[in-house]
Amino acid sequence: MPVNTLKKIEEDILKNDLGKARDRLHGLISTYPNELELRKKLGEIYFELKHPSMAGRYWYLEENKTPEMIKACIVFEKSMGNDPIRIARALKYKGNTEILKRLELDQAITSTQNKVKEILMEEPEPEDSLEDKLVTFGCLSIIILIIIFTLIGVYTFFNWIF
Secondary structure (H helix, E strand, O other), X not given: OOHHHXXXXXXXXXXXXXXXXXXXXHHHHHHOOOOHHHHHHHHHHHHHOOOXXXXXXXXXXXXXXXXXXXXXXXXHHHHOOOOHHHHHHHHOOOOOHHHHHHOOOOOOOOOHHHHXXXXXXXXXXXXXXXXXXXXXXXXXHHHHHHHHHHHHHHHXXXXXXX
C-alpha cells in the first residue's frame, strides 16, 4: 500500500477534513480490496460523520467488533432489509475469498452474517445482470428516439419555412 496516501489520510483526519479522507480510503479499498484494515478505518470515518449505516457496512467484515461497531452493523443490516443477498452486494467485497474463509465473524450481531459470508465466498458478483442490460438498452433506445424525433422536427420546420 502507498504509505504517502495513508499519511495524507491521517493528515486529513487531523485537519478534520473527513470527506477527503473518506474519498481517499474509497480509492484505496478499490485498489487493495484484501486490506480489511482500510475498511475499518473507513467505517470509523463514516461513524464520525454520523452515518451509522455506512459505518456498519465497512465494519461488517471486522472480526473484533466494539459495541458501537455491533450497533452500526445492526443498523446496516436493517437498512438492507436483513436480506443476506442485498447485504453481500452492498459490501462490494472484491478481495480474496481465502481471507473470508479465515475470518471469524462476531456471532453477537445476527445469524445473517454467516449467510452473507457464504454468499460472498460462493459466487463472484456477475459483471452485468439482465436488469443492468435492460436499463442500458432502454436508455440507448430513448436516446435514439430523441435523435430521430429531433431530425424529423428540424426537417418539418425547414419544409414549413421554405
